[in-house]
Amino acid sequence: MAYYIQDIQEQFSIVEEEIVEYALNNKIKIGKNGAISDRTYQTIFDFYSKETDDVHKPVLILNGNKIEVKDKPVFESENKRISIFRDDSVNFLKNLPTASVDVIITDPAYSGMNQKLKFGKGKIIGKYSDAGKSDAKWFEEFHDTEENYKAFLKECNRVLKKNRHIYIMFDSYSLLTLAPIVRDVFDVKNILCWDKVNIGLGHYFRRRHEFIMFASKGKRPLNSKNIPDVWRIKRVVASKYPTQKPTEVFELMLKGSAEKDFVVCDPFLGSGSSAIAAIKNNCKFLGCDISEKSISFSKERIEHFLNTQTDIYQKSSLLGNDEAMTKLFGNG
Ligand SMILES: C[S@@+](CC[C@H](N)C(=O)[O-])C[C@H]1O[C@@H](n2cnc3c(N)ncnc32)[C@H](O)[C@@H]1O
Incomplete structure (x- = not known):
């Protein structure tokens, strides 16, 4: 029993x-x-x-706009292990069956940081008024009100199987505002720090890190006891997708929590880094993004990777000089 x-x-x-x-x-x-x-x-x-x-057929009105439900993937790999959808994250999750996902790894678009700019004079990439247009540098953001965030977490919880893990990335502002809500839905285990090795922009202290909340639904140990809680991985520079993260950040999440053939899910896909990490870890993948630009980037990147095992948008490893990281990626 x-x-x-x-x-x-x-x-x-x-x-x-x-x-x-x-x-x-x-x-x-x-x-x-x-x-x-x-x-x-x-x-x-x-x-x-x-x-x-x-x-669970969605009827969601987000930011006053009725969002069309798209339940067919815009891209599916030949072996059907990788599918991506163009949709709003909550709508997309609502279309997934209950307990159909083994691990969620995601880097949401937080609008709070850009709208309130409480931490220094942050800059919006491109014109904010261009948000959502197909040729815009910036993208339409997930409006991270508490209400939307709760709806998002509730759906994450529903689609995640029991005894499984979730990783959610946070910037400093959203860590203070939204991260505490995660505790109402999941069992928060730790907050990891992604150390980007080199300093970036910032008004007071120059930014060099982001946070990753690690939580579980039920009980599940990590695959390894040797993963530190600070991850030294350099940022992606000069990317054509403004918020592209190194695949190693997502690979580490999967090293901690995935098994072969696990279904990995990322409802804020961006340039497809999490999908590449899933393929490298022999996992299946379900991803979604609201932006057309993200979908075309990810589609091109995933197809190319499946055919050639090379990543067109991250040509080399971004691991920082760190003994623990080197060992984890099997180079030490
Ligand atoms: C921080 S980026 C993710 C970057 C990604 N981790 C990568 O490495 O490229 C957030 C993504 O969320 C997408 N997004 C914004 N609002 C969304 C929504 N309501 N539903 C789904 N995706 C959304 C944006 O288009 C953007 O690509």
Whole structure:
């Protein structure tokens, strides 16, 4: 007896009586305090997955705009292991079946940083008024109000399987405003620091780092006990996609939490770095971005990588000079 009917309730938000009735009708045994066997859990789980998939058709109005639901991938690799969608992140997640993802690795577009600019005189890349236009340097942002962020986390929790991990990147501002909300939904385990090795812009102290929140749904150990909580990885310079992150940042997340054939999900795909990391780790991948530019970048990058094993948008390793990092990537 590894599970309880409460586990099913949590996944699908249904009342206990409904599950008990289903169990009685199907001659399924429920033990003391609602304990059920692994097999029973799977049977009931499969039943409700089918039921709720139909219910989860999205009707989401974000920032006053009704966003069209696109449930067909705009790109799918020949072996069907990699799919990317053009959609709003919450809509996209709402279209995924419950408990269909093994690890979420994501770097959301936080509008707070750019709208409020509370930390120094940050600069918006390109014209803000161009946001969302296909030739714009900048992109339409995910409006990170508490309400939207909660809806986003709730969907992340629903699609993630039990006993699995999630990694969410934060800048300094969003770490103070939105990161605490993660605790209401996931079990926060640590905050990791991505040390970019060289200093960047910044009004008071020059920025050299970003944060990555590491959390779990249920219990799951890391794959390795030797991963430090500061990751020295240089930034991508002169990228054609303004927020491109090094693939090594996502590779490290997967080194900690993925197994072969795991389904990796990134609802803020950007230039496709997380997808490349998933392929390198023999994982399947589901990604989404609202911007046309992101989709064309990622599509080109993923196809090229699958055909040649070379990354057109990150030509060389960006690992910093650090013994722990070198060992983890198998060069030491
Ligand atoms: C910080 S970037 C991700 C960069 C990515 N990690 C990389 O390495 O290239 C955030 C991405 O979120 C996308 N985005 C903004 N609002 C979105 C929304 N509502 N739904 C999905 N994606 C959105 C932007 O187009 C942008 O590509």
